[in-house]
Amino acid sequence: MHILILLSYFFALILAKGGGSTILDLKSGVICSPVVQSKSNKGHIHLYVDSISTKDHTTVDSLRFPALIFRATHIANFTDIPPPEVYYEVYQNNPSDLYAKIIDSENVKFKLEPFEGFHIDSNKVWNDFITLDHDIKEEQPHVDVKFVVPETGIYCVYIAPPVDQGILDIKVPVQFKNEYGNLSYTYYKIYTDLRVTIILGIILFAVLFHHILKLIDKDFNNLNKLSIISKGIIFYVLGPYITVVILSCGCLFILNNISSSSQGSVFVGKLSSLINVCFNCYIQFVFLLFTMGYGVIYYHNGQSNQYRMFPQKQLSRAFGLLIANIFFYILLLIFDSPSSTKMPYLHGVLTSSSDSGPNSGILLALNFILFIYSLFWFIAPIVYYFKTKKLIASFPPSSGGGTESNSSDRVVRAFRLSIWIIIGVPFVVALVAAFFIISNIQESATTAPRLPPPTSKDREIVYHSLISFWSLEILELQSGVVAALARASIVYVFILVISMFFIWVKDNNGLVVDPQANDPVQYSEVPEFDISDEE
CATH class of the missing domain: 2.60.40 (Immunoglobulin-like)
Structure with missing residues (x-):
């Protein structure tokens, strides 16, 4: 999951890149940008x-x-x-x-x-x-x-x-x-992919929602019959994902129809970045809670004989990390301005930040902090997976009537398979995307300009510039490279949701919250269910 989240951050951050002013003046006498x-x-x-x-x-x-x-x-x-x-x-x-x-x-x-x-x-x-x-x-x-x-x-x-x-x-x-509007080709390919994603996402949501209607006999008063994970996959993962895609698509639509030099364009670009960053942090937070046993053996409130209360200290820490992570990304978006790029004469092209800009020290510190966060979001779920797996096996949740779907073995298998899909599928999807990217680049390499030997130092600089811009054109204007990256994260989300449907939602596996029940055991401080660091 971590690899695809990084891809999502990439697409979020490019909306804040390359969108600076295209107004030439006495300080800037050249501007370059892709045109399709x-x-x-x-x-x-x-x-x-x-x-x-x-x-x-x-x-x-x-x-x-x-x-x-x-x-x-x-x-x-x-x-x-x-x-x-x-x-x-x-x-x-x-x-x-x-x-x-x-x-x-x-x-x-x-x-x-x-x-x-x-x-x-x-x-x-x-x-x-x-x-x-x-x-x-x-x-x-x-x-x-x-x-x-x-x-x-x-x-x-x-x-x-x-x-x-x-x-x-x-x-x-x-x-x-461009012939289609003001977006660069990179943005436009993402925009077209997102429009398709909205349609597919709504169809998938409708199919899953139709299934849960059958589980509750089409009576919304029976929503409590659904397991926490069944509701979570549909309403807390797929639903927010579709919402974020719609908002991102709306931002790109606005950017495609207003001048890229306007203040409105800068604001909309930052807003889209913020939306994507907040969602990605939220998804990592949800994944961490799942590996800690939330919805499997723990819940935060309600009354049922099928689960124990989620340790409040652990929940508060995880939520605090989520808020702090979002805060640091907001700071990064604020300080990482287009004026701090190494190539300020480039517009609509993803470039790296300058090492000597006015905010370089702040950016370096923020990137280091976010790198630590990335490591945490990757390592912590793996650690808690083994802890939770051990807890399920040693003191499983109540069967709630002894049905097979809620048995310990079934929960362990579902939990293990879910983690393998969440962590393993991104590597497969990323490898497939990398294959298409490399194939596209190799094919594009055949179009490399053939230049005679340089006759002077100045000519050597000219050749170097030519090759650099040719490389940028391959990366920015070849749909294969862009499509492979953009679609990789989209494909992963759909694979994840569909897989979790067959593992948890189809048979309504996981904890079922019953607000009418009164089970005092859930409030007992059972040490076997403590997922603190001492476990």
Whole structure:
């Protein structure tokens, strides 16, 4: 279970990644992002000059400066245009020397000369000037630029505002619009998978609910006839899972239809992350309680001759760990901002955090704490499994009438099989997912660009950038990689619920709470049922 929960955290956290501002200014002169194109040719890049502030306000109307749009993997086609990572640094520190090599001041364009042995396709590049709206008809194509991308890939936008005209500030919003909306391809594949998951989840819930209706003779007053685990699987695992998927799908729908640069987009992304994180912590908490015997030999209240009271101290500790775990993840979402990534010029791409950002120390501490929590959630259930198994065998719950379904042997078998499924199936699912991922990557490797030997150190940097962006395109834009990861966690949840149905729900195994019974034994402090660390 732990492996698939980590996958779930991965998908939760990417919603908080790569969603930073796509507004270019005097500090940031380049932005790159994936754009997906289709036969509809709706995928495009939109940019315009939003505002310009200068020392001399009379010069604003005459300001025009170059902009360049190209696919990142085509960077080797150019002679002098530096790769995005180099352009980002030099643009901030020494723009004058940068412009001297790459800007055609007379035509207000970038100098695009093909490198020896390479070719520049003018249909795949936009190279011209942009300006504010001066109500000049001839300049309208330069006011509101819409470049329809010729093919799917990661595209970069460069700007080169002049350094000798007293510009104090400038804002150039850039919107990367996929043919299906504003989501990146990674988000969109998850979005489409979640829509299918909602339908399948509702169908599964309906089937299980129909079964329990037969168990209670279609009388909801008889819900107490259901075992704790039977109700738990349907109402406390599958039900919340469907709810979380619906909420996540709703968040992605909103993100697909609003600008990725807006504050609303950032808020919705964080909200979706928080929802997923809280649910994943909750599932780990439920799994821990189950391995501690909750629903098998313990319950927290009520009256029945089939169980003992769950030790309050252990329940309080587990609940406290749940709340603390959620709290630390909330802190991580707050401090792990897009501005702290190692590649701030990348948008809509999962990148690692910077080691030297303003919150790097806090992030390091939070990640260490969460790593300890991950170890605990993995190790503690295994330890308690053996303790609970021993308790069931030595002092089993009452048979409640001697039926076979509640016998000690049956409970032990059901408990053991459940743990094997919860812990073992994720490894199988993860291996299958890894197989498809590796196969997809190996197939994609055949499309790797073949480059001649570099002729200089600068050329070597260009090649390195090209390969990096090619690798990112494989990871971000190849549906096989994304689908294998996303669907692995979904498949596991359905396998888990269906398996637990046949083990516990089908025959209503586990404890049955009877609020009308009055069994004083349950309140007795029976040491055999103490699951404290001293056991």
